[in-house]
Amino acid sequence: MPDSGDGLKANVNAAVEARSLSVKEMGAVAKRLRRHIISMTGKAGSGHPGGSLSAVEIVTTLYFGLLRHNPKDPRWSDRDRFILSKGHTAPLLYAALAECGYFPLEKLSTLRQLDSYLQGHTDRTVTPGVEMSAGSLGQGLSFAIGVALAGRLSSQEYRVYVLLGDGECDEGQVWEAAMAAAHFKLGNLVAIVDNNGQQIDGWNRDVMNLDPFNKKWQAFGWHVIEVDGHNLPQLIDAFNQAKLVKRQPAVIIAHTIKGKGVSFMENNPDFHGKAPTAAEVEIAMKELE
């Protein structure tokens, strides 16, 4: 990092400021997002609660502490961009967008229904606030590079955040993009990996080992930050630190627990793509009171 000296000091101050303002409220928001995820997928009878729950704090930090955006003008051209590359965790994004006021909270109960604008995987053509049609994994980081290049070309100040799954990093395109982002020196680009350690067929290390994960990103030319992905102050610090990295993309490897917050979903790959039953919804909601 070329300018870490004075910059890091400023970083700490900024983080403290953000923290003192909102960490407690952000914690409450995170809990609401979890409840939405459970009730949405429960009502839909399908969907992806596991990876939605693991990224709750990441998305909360972004939408409720960091992003410059305007729910009344979703395509405001100077907005910071959040690109959800792991598009199967649409329930989490929809919950956050609804909590921000992009659309009414009542709409959340229409997830995956015919004619709902809350599609099973994100669709930028129908949902206010959704930047990318994702769901076919591996394309979001490349897309984010395009958005970041456009911002730089137009001298716009916006920053680009893209959330990837760790399992998603099996896709070769992710590494094509990792190489390109460093090559293009995209200091306005931050990738976050929801590193919950699991994918559909089980633990990453058994399905397709990603280790040494942080070294891979470093070797590709990224500034790497590792945090506890459920710790809001740590996430805030990480995002503020990433802002100080110039002419280099930054990746936040957020160590998380799949299904976080619901005892029987935690570290259980079965809930990657399976909705809770009515009885399970009831138990989960009690745990999330």
Next chain:
Amino acid sequence: MPQEASLREAYGKTLVELGRKNPDIVVLDADLSRSTMTHLFAREFPERFFDCGIAEQNMVSIAAGLAASGKIPFASTFAVFVPGRCFDQLRMSIAQPGLNVKLVVTHGGITVGEDGTSHHSIADLSLICSLPGFTVIVPADAIEAAQAIRVAAASYGPFYIRLCRPKIPLVYTDDYRFSLGKAITMRQGRDATIIAIGVMVAAALEAADNLKQEGIDCCVLNMSTLKPIDEAAIIKAAADTGAIVTAEEHLEHGGLGSMVAQIVARHQPVPMEFVAIKDTYAKSGKAAELLQRYGLTAKDIEQAVHKVTRVKNSFT
């Protein structure tokens, strides 16, 4: 011999001209900028040119991100790699969201020549036409190529424009104006219609001239906008001439012939023949040799016209 010109060169020069007028035009390539001629743009506008290296999937999704942020990206490589190598990126990053990306691919078909099977693009039109959202253009010469590229830059939405490697005969003069979605009548005729695209348009004209000597009067249509295809022109040609031959530098299934046949079968059934590559891969050879070997010459079109007119006449 009619004058020949390079479609790729027309592309490169047109890009520069567009880039001067519109600062939102950006160009991407995948390590083939000297072959696709995007290097002409790169030379004049280095800050608006992004070489993505040999990574077509990444290039396509980056182009989508640029388009989603208000730029007008032109992305280029060989037709065999886009769409073949990044079909899913075309589907989800560009076609489904309807983003304003222009894919201009060169080295279409088998006139790539000596490089052989790995570089022959024989299925690209079938693939790209299968994706809802793309407008697909196969220009017949350098003049039409330049026109089509200007129209693509000015029209919102995903475009796929397929150019060939070699210089090919001009079939138009400078006053030609390309009209998106309209078949161009190159010759009037009453006995049969030849519907052609790309390099096969010049061959179709040659065939029509030869057939005229034999007293067979052919209508020739250039279907340069392959998608959305000019349905009305096809129905009219079928009704007026009662026999249709399609000619394309592409596999027989999934391209021009299949699309025309579907419309003819539904609206105006008439005998048809298909001048195209049969279900096989071509090998190395000179472009002209390959066109001959795989049945893509004026002579092949003439034989096909004889066949359809025989069937047509057997009805009366």
